[in-house]
Amino acid sequence: MPAAMTTTEIYLIAMAIIFTVPYLIWRVFKTDYYAPLVVVQIIAGILLGPGILGKIYPDYYAFVFSAPVVQSLNGIAWWAVMVFVWIAGIELDLKKAWAHRRESTITAGLALGTPLLFGCVAAAGMLMYDGWVGPQGMRWQFVMGVGMACAVTALPILILLMEKLAILRQPIGQRILRYASLDDIAIWGVLALILMDWERVGRQAGFLAAFAVLAYAFRKLMVWLPERDRWYAGLVWLILCAFGADWAGLHYMVGAFLAGAVMDGEWFNQEHMDLLRHHVLLVMMPVFFLSTGLRTNWSVGGEAVFIAAAVLLVASVAGKLIGVHIAGKVLKWAPGESSIIGWLLQTKALIMIIFVNILLDKGIITNETFTALLLMAIASTMLTVPVVAPKLQRMKEIILRSK
Numbered sequence: 001m002p003a004a005m006t007t008t009e010i011y012l013i014a015m016a017i018i019f020t021v022p023y024l025i026w027r028v029f030k031t032d033y034y035a036p037l038v039v040v041q042i043i044a045g046i047l048l049g050p051g052i053l054g055k056i057y058p059d060y061y062a063f064v065f066s067a068p069v070v071q072s073l074n075g076i077a078w079w080a081v082m083v084f085v086w087i088a089g090i091e092l093d094l095k096k097a098w099a100h101r102r103e104s105t106i107t108a109g110l111a112l113g114t115p116l117l118f119g120c121v122a123a124a125g126m127l128m129y130d131g132w133v134g135p136q137g138m139r140w141q142f143v144m145g146v147g148m149a150c151a152v153t154a155l156p157i158l159i160l161l162m163e164k165l166a167i168l169r170q171p172i173g174q175r176i177l178r179y180a181s182l183d184d185i186a187i188w189g190v191l192a193l194i195l196m197d198w199e200r201v202g203r204q205a206g207f208l209a210a211f212a213v214l215a216y217a218f219r220k221l222m223v224w225l226p227e228r229d230r231w232y233a234g235l236v237w238l239i240l241c242a243f244g245a246d247w248a249g250l251h252y253m254v255g256a257f258l259a260g261a262v263m264d265g266e267w268f269n270q271e272h273m274d275l276l277r278h279h280v281l282l283v284m285m286p287v288f289f290l291s292t293g294l295r296t297n298w299s300v301g302g303e304a305v306f307i308a309a310a311v312l313l314v315a316s317v318a319g320k321l322i323g324v325h326i327a328g329k330v331l332k333w334a335p336g337e338s339s340i341i342g343w344l345l346q347t348k349a350l351i352m353i354i355f356v357n358i359l360l361d362k363g364i365i366t367n368e369t370f371t372a373l374l375l376m377a378i379a380s381t382m383l384t385v386p387v388v389a390p391k392l393q394r395m396k397e398i399i400l401r402s403k
Contacts, residue, residue: 007068014064014073017048018290035382036160039349041286042378045293051371065294077291080284081354082256086238087277088155088184088351089260090268097178107327108182111345112151114326115319119150122315126308126369136363141194145359148190149373150316153180154351154381156277161347161384165392172337176344184351188257191355195250195362207248211241215262222267230267234259251358292353295360296371305368309375316380320346336395343388348377 022044026037035043047053054061097104123146126132133142158180162168168177196204218237222230238259245255265273321342328338356373359365365373 007066007072010064010066011069011072014069014290015287017064018044018073018286021048022286022289032164034386036157036164038157038160038281038285038289039378039381041289042292042349042353042374045289045291046296046371046374047293048290049293049296051296070291070294073287073291076284077288078252080280080288081253081357082238082242083235083280084156084277084285084288084350085253085256085354086234086260087273087280089257090234090263090265090273091155091159092181092184092261093177093265094181094185096174097182100175100178103175103331104178104182106330107324107341108179108186110323110327111153111179111320111342112183112186112323114323115316115346116147116151118147118315118319119312120144120147122150122311123147125311129304131304132308132366132369134360134363134365134369137359137365141364142369144190145194145356145364146312146369146373148187148194149352149356149359150312150319150376151183152187152348152352152355153183153345154347154349155180155184157350157381158344158347161344161388164385165388167392172340176341179341180345183345185261187351187355188254188261191358192250192254194364195254195358204248204250207244207250211244211258214240215258219262219264222263227268234263237263251361253354253358292357292374295357295367296374305372306375308369308372309379312372312376313379316348316376317346317383336391336398340388340391340395343384343391347381347384349381352377 022037022041025031025044026035026040031040048065050061054065097108120143123143126146127139127142133139137145155177158176159168162173162176167173218233222233225233238256241259242252242255245258246252321339324342324345325338327333328341333341353374356365356370356377360367360370
């Protein structure tokens with residue numbers, strides 16, 4: 001009988017569902033072209049959440065995803081996303097961006113600023129209706145947060161998709177990485193501003209000052225340590241930074257990103273770093289995706305949530321494409337490059353989901369807004385490869401004919 005099962009046994013049932021269902025969907029339906037496994041895992045998280053599984057089979061949902069089980073899953077999810085964001089911070093290559101600063105700054109600025117503006121307009125429209133702004137959110141925080149969610153580029157997923165398209169190590173792939181790296185810095189900077197607690201501004205200023213001093217000492221230590229010790233020291237540094245940021249009223253994920261951003265990727269073997277990212281995605285992040293799905297909500301009406309998601313998707317994709325197109329005109333890119341770069345930079349999943357999880361944690365958005373943004377992130381990511389692949393093929397054919 002289910003009542004006789006221990007929390008550990010129910011927890012293991014939940015883990016089996018988390019790892020089995022998305023994998024089977026991905027393999028059986030061969031979704032990889034439209035949706036990589038990580039995207040399927042996010043979709044599965046929504047399907048297993050209270051808005052769908054919880055409505056269809058409420059007793060089963062309450063049994064498997066009871067409060068003790070969800071709390072245990074959340075512990076894994078917190079650690080998984082901290083490590084993942086830390087890796088994203090380490091992988092930022094600002095040296096290359098600085099070496100090509102004019103091109104990188106113009107492109108990154110327009111690629112971020114235009115969808116941010118479009119997203120803010122869409123968010124302002126949402127303010128006209130109840131149910132979207134969180135209990136702790138001010139209007140400007142909501143507008144800026146939703147606008148930035150429309151502007152986010154998910155650097156780790158971008159790397160994964162460019163590997164799939166075989167352009168990661170090509171010149172266009174390296175350019176795209178530079179633009180995305182600068183946008184990542186801006187995204188987390190804006191998030192820190194949104195989360196600024198003016199009642200605890202002294203504590204936050206103290207954290208940032210202490211972080212600057214300790215980061216300098218930490219960098220000196222890491223250069224001195226052999227690589228095998230750098231991994232362990234880096235994880236301790238991650239925990240301390242995440243704790244400090246959360247204590248200061250920012251968010252532990254802001255601290256995790258800062259912890260990685262002050263570290264140099266060249267301190268580590270690149271193959272080892274790639275393996276760590278792969279293993280985190282394989283072993284731990286599916287739990288985060290499930291915990292994300294458990295937070296979805298359709299109580300303002302499923303139709304309203306889908307309409308909001310569609311409007312945000314248009315604002316996000318159109319804003320990114322227009323911004324990059326303007327950059328291409330200014331910088332005199334080759335025909336077709338603007339469209340390819342614009343579509344790749346609008347890849348949203350993972351980093352945007354982490355971003356809006358923070359907004360939800362802080363009460364700036366509601367579960368309904370979170371759900372709309374989550375649907376937008378999934379749709380934008382699923383569009384990328386089907387749109388970009390034929391464009392790349394046409395560009396290759398043009399280059400071959402011109403030779």
